[in-house]
Structure formats: C-alpha cells, structure tokens
Amino acid sequence: VGRRVVVILLALAVGALSLGPLRVIEGLNVLVAWNGRAPLPIDWVEGVFCSVQPPAYLGEQAHMFFGFVDTHQPKGTALTVHAQPRFEGRRLVLTDGTREVPFVEDGRGGVMATWTIESDVDLEVAARFGDVLIPQGDDLRIGALEDEAPIVKVENAPRTVRLLDVNEIPVRYEITDDHGLTHVDLVLRAGGMESRRVLAKHDGTLTFDRGSSVLHRHDRFLSGAHMPVEVTVEARDNDPVGGPKWGRSSPIVLVPPAVGEEEALRYEALRDVRNALLDQLASRLEARAPGTAEERNALGTREQKAHAAFERSVKDAAERRYGGIEMSRRMRTFLAGQLERLTKAADGACPSVSEQACRKGLERLGDVTGDTVLALDVAARALSTRDSVNIARKLSDVAEEGA
16 A cells, blocks of 8 residues: 555656646645745746826826835825736736735736735735735835825914903914815814814915914904813815825914903993092192182193093093903993083183182082092993993803803
C-alpha cells in the first residue's frame, strides 16, 4: 500500500511539473493558507502605474505616478491601478484585506482596477483561488486627506461686551477654506434660542472671504435676551464627499443689562436733576436783594450761571441713552417746558434798576424753582411706578425662560 501511495504522489508531482512549476507553488500556497491568505507572495503584475482623478468639486487636474509608492490623496479620489499581468488565467483583484475590486482588461493588453479613497488604506494586488488569496507582496499605502472645515476669524474675538456700554457692535471677519465656500452666516445664540443671518452666499469656488456686519443695541434678538448672547460667524464649505462642514469663529459674548438696570439708570438721572434743582432752591430761598446795583448785577450773573449749569444737566438727562432705553417723548417735552419756565424766571432774577425789583425777581425765581422741584418729584415717582410694572413683566418672562 505504501508503495502505491508513493507512486501516486510521484505521478501527481510529475503531472504538476508538466503543467509548470508555478502551478506547484500556487497549489502548495493554497494548501498551507491560513485564514484565507497564502504565506508566499507571487509577483502577479509588472509595469504598474496609477492614475489619480480628484473629486470634481476640487477643480484639480488628473495626474499619475509609477509603482507602489506611499501617497496622500483627497477623500473621494478615484485611483486606478494599471498593470501588465505576468501570467494568464489568474483572477486578479485589488484589495485592502476586506474589500476587493477585480481587475478588468483595459483594451491595451493590460488590466486595471479603480478604488475610491474614503479613508487611509493599504492596497495590494492579489490572485484569488477559491477562498484563498495569494498576494503580490508589494502594497500601496494611501493617506486620505480630509476636506478641512473653513477657518473663521473675527476681529478682537473672543471678547465680552456689556450692552449697556455700546450702541453698536461691529463684527469684522476673515474666512479661508482649503477648497471652496458656499455660505457665511452671522449666528446669535442665547440659551436655547438661535438666530442665523445670511452674510454671504458663494458658488463653492471662493477660498477666501472678508466682510463685516454691525449689530445694533436695539436688535430684536438682543432686546429679548435676558442672558448672555454668543455671537459667532460661521462658514460652510462645499464638500460633497464627507458632507458640508461648518467652521465657527471665536465668540463675542454680549452681556445684557440686569432686569431693571436700564430703568434704574434712567430714574437716577431724573432724580439727580431734581436734587440739583433742590440744592438751587435752598440757596434761592436764602437769597436777599442787595442794596447796590453792582451787587445786584453780580447776583443776577450768578443765578444765570447756575441756571445754565442746570440747563445742561437737564438736556443731558433728556438726550442720553440708558442702555437700550431713553427718556420718553412725553418726559422730554415735560422737561423742556419746565426748563423754559425756569429760564424766564432766571433771566429776570435780579434786575439792577432797584432793590425792590430785585426782591420781586428773586421771589418769583424761588416760587418757580419750588414748583419745578415738586413737578420733577411727581414725574420721577410716576416714572418709577411705570418702570416697576414693566420690570415685573420682564422678570416673569425670565422665569418662564428658565423653567
């Protein structure tokens, strides 16, 4: 029996050798394969070169390189391996160890296989024999280049701005992208709220953009925010392979005034006007008509200067902004009317013609000043009452936002 087995093996060996020594090597490779992979590599192809076609959205030209070399290509690139097969009748594939792409004839006596680059990968040529792969041994290492998100820079960001201190917030930006931009937005966020405003739209070919925008203190979103607002510029690229990516700038944080803070500042301004006039009233009630014309002239001049200083303080309070609010039109009209009465009284406060005329002028100025102090006090109290109601409503809104 042993002799018969030896004879059969010899016959098989002679038959295999008659077909060619490569068949023997292939057969042995298949027999000793482990996990579907043969241990001994065989050079299946020669004259290898690769053609590279980047994704169309990049606008780059196709190119080529020779041999199995390390390379880096953008994601979405179609890489085609061209080669001349050394042996006929072999089923050649291009594989990364998991996925396979079969080689097909290229019409010029060679073969080719196309691989779309989606991630870093090591490719190799192999021949498939049933469930077993016999590799060539050379590998093609490819690094996949990501399409980076746009880089967005905003001037003087990050920074924090108190809305009480400004009326406008300029936002100047610069954007760069490795391939192309499609959208630029100004984004405001506060808590769970978000507002997006389109700053620019592009066709996907522009790689650099520069621009600016201005946020006003009375912006509807800012006026309704009771917590810090984060302002960013965001830009989107045109990556059709991995999907469009958004780049975001460092934020400008806008801190709104505390609830009631603006109203408190306005009330304090009106109260300061009243207190300044109250000080003048105390002085005028003690004033006496001088006996000489020179002294009466000096007193009249002092009263006019005091009134001029008070007039400036009234106009400043009426025209000033207190964060996002100001004096109402009715209040400004009221202050202008009171100021006109005081101006007439101050102009004739102490005529130099006689002591009696000066005494009457001072009495009239004192009466008008007292009446104006009382009127300002009533106006301040009324303003405080109205503001208290409005502040209570705002606090209710804040409580609902936080709930």
